[in-house]
Amino acid sequence: MVPELEKASVRMKSPERVRRVIAALRRDGADKLQVISDFDMTLSRFGFNGRRCPTSHNILDNSRLISEEGRKKLKDLLHYYYPIEIDPNRTVEEKRPLMIEWWTRAHNLLLQQKILKSDIAEIVRESEVMLRDRATMFFDKLYHHHIPLFIFSAGLGDILEEVLRQAKVLHSNITVVSNYMDFDDKGVLRQFKEPLIHTYNKNNTVLENMEHCQRLSGRPNILLLGDSLGDLSMADGVANVENVLTIGFLNDRVDERRGKYLDAYDIVLEKDETLDVVIGILCYVLRET
Ligand code: C5P
Ligand code: MG
16 A cells, blocks of 8 residues: 555554554545654654754754853753653643643743844854755645644744744644744744643634634544654544554654553654655555555
């Protein structure tokens, strides 16, 4: 069906279930499909040439807009909280308050920095952010088939939109829900808009009354892409779901986390910096092969 599923990076607990869901997605076609995806380390690359690529937060944190002292404090927060975020031995209940603490402390540091809206495009251009290989094909294919793409991100919405804009893939089929900045009338960052979205509240609690849920209710089939176990709740707000195929990028601490990822995601992609498998599935579902 999908030759890309033979790639060495692919792991599946139940290939039979994967086959069944992909067949259902193909049977129902593009009109019934929607894609729900995380952004950082899912659509963007985790690493390149042995170096880590930045998240949307890191693009800002590491930029010339932040004082040296601010950069150091933000890095210290990352080094303290990121291992907690991905720790396979802590429960989500344990992690949730600590994630709120991380995001709140980081956002408060950013608020002290007089960040200008007009600087965002340039710091994105100067950063080392990269989308996964074949991202352009992924975005263009969804756009051309009128398949809605809902990007649900605990990163920074203003930054990730600019990444997509510069890659020329911010098409009109995309809806983003993320943490957005609020600028004053001089264009200076003054606060972050509510609600705060972190790794472990990506669900309908932050999506209430969002018109996109209604717009998408005629599309009962979902392709869900994520890199964190917290991403699996991103489709919880969608009504009348029929078939969901979940694909998880396992980027970091692969051996320790493999078991949990295999239990949670239909398809696990280990250290795979491409969108090959996603594109392979889309081609099959859209009858392009
Ligand atoms: O788009 P996504 O939901 O993946 O964005 C959240 C990611 O950003 C988290 O996985 C976290 O590791 C990272 N993060 C960061 N700096 C922060 C807060 C979160 O790099 N201050
Ligand atoms: Mg992510």
